[in-house]
């Protein structure tokens with residue numbers, strides 16, 4: 703059984719064939735999918751994508767994504783707070799949140815939005831799903847103020863020493879289609895040597911497709927391709943990598959169903 707720990711199944715890209723996409727995922731052994739919300743207008747749809755649909759267990763997460771800073775409004779944090787309270791049984795994480803310093807948006811605003819969402823995660827005892835681009839040092843420093851908050855650094859793009867700091871903080875590192883890309887030698891070397899107990903498989907669908915479907919829409923079924931690549935890179939068997947990475951994600955989200 704495999705889990706896609708990061709899939710934007712709520713996006714319009716899947717409106718015309720969501721059921722088909724889920725059935726194709728089941729055919730590749732993907733039985734659980736975490737669906738992170740990126741902005742307030744997405745939350746209702748994300749919340750709707752919960753429970754078992756077409757043989758896949760869906761897990762919603764709610765957050766205000768740093769990449770879409772311009773979209774967020776002042777009262778969104780308050781609404782997020784209300785939703786986390788109201789849908790506490792359904793929501794598995796606060797996410798997708800974090801810092802994206804490749805964006806020209808104001809860093810101070812990004813930081814205060816991120817901090818406020820870490821506070822919510824802390825208060826509701828939920829893990830976080832992090833989006834971090836060119837800001838790993840800042841995120842690692844900020845996480846030290848929230849020792850109880852665990853999570854996943856999705857689509858991990860940092861260095862090996864930074865990975866070790868995240869792991870010490872109790873974070874998993876998301877590995878996706880990027881490890882199949884021709885220019886990803888450094889990432890392949892890193893994911894080959896990180897402890898298996900710290901890895902989570904993800905697709906980031908509809909984005910970040912593996913190299914063999916470059917330019918096309920990514921889907922959760924591609925988790926199998928990410929797994930196959932990881933098997934090539936590492937010494938453990940396919941079964942072990944599947945079992946351990948699945949267990950990592952289930953433990954984090956406190957789910958054994």
Ligand SMILES: [Zn+2]
Pocket residue numbers: 708710738798906
């Ligand atoms: Zn995402």
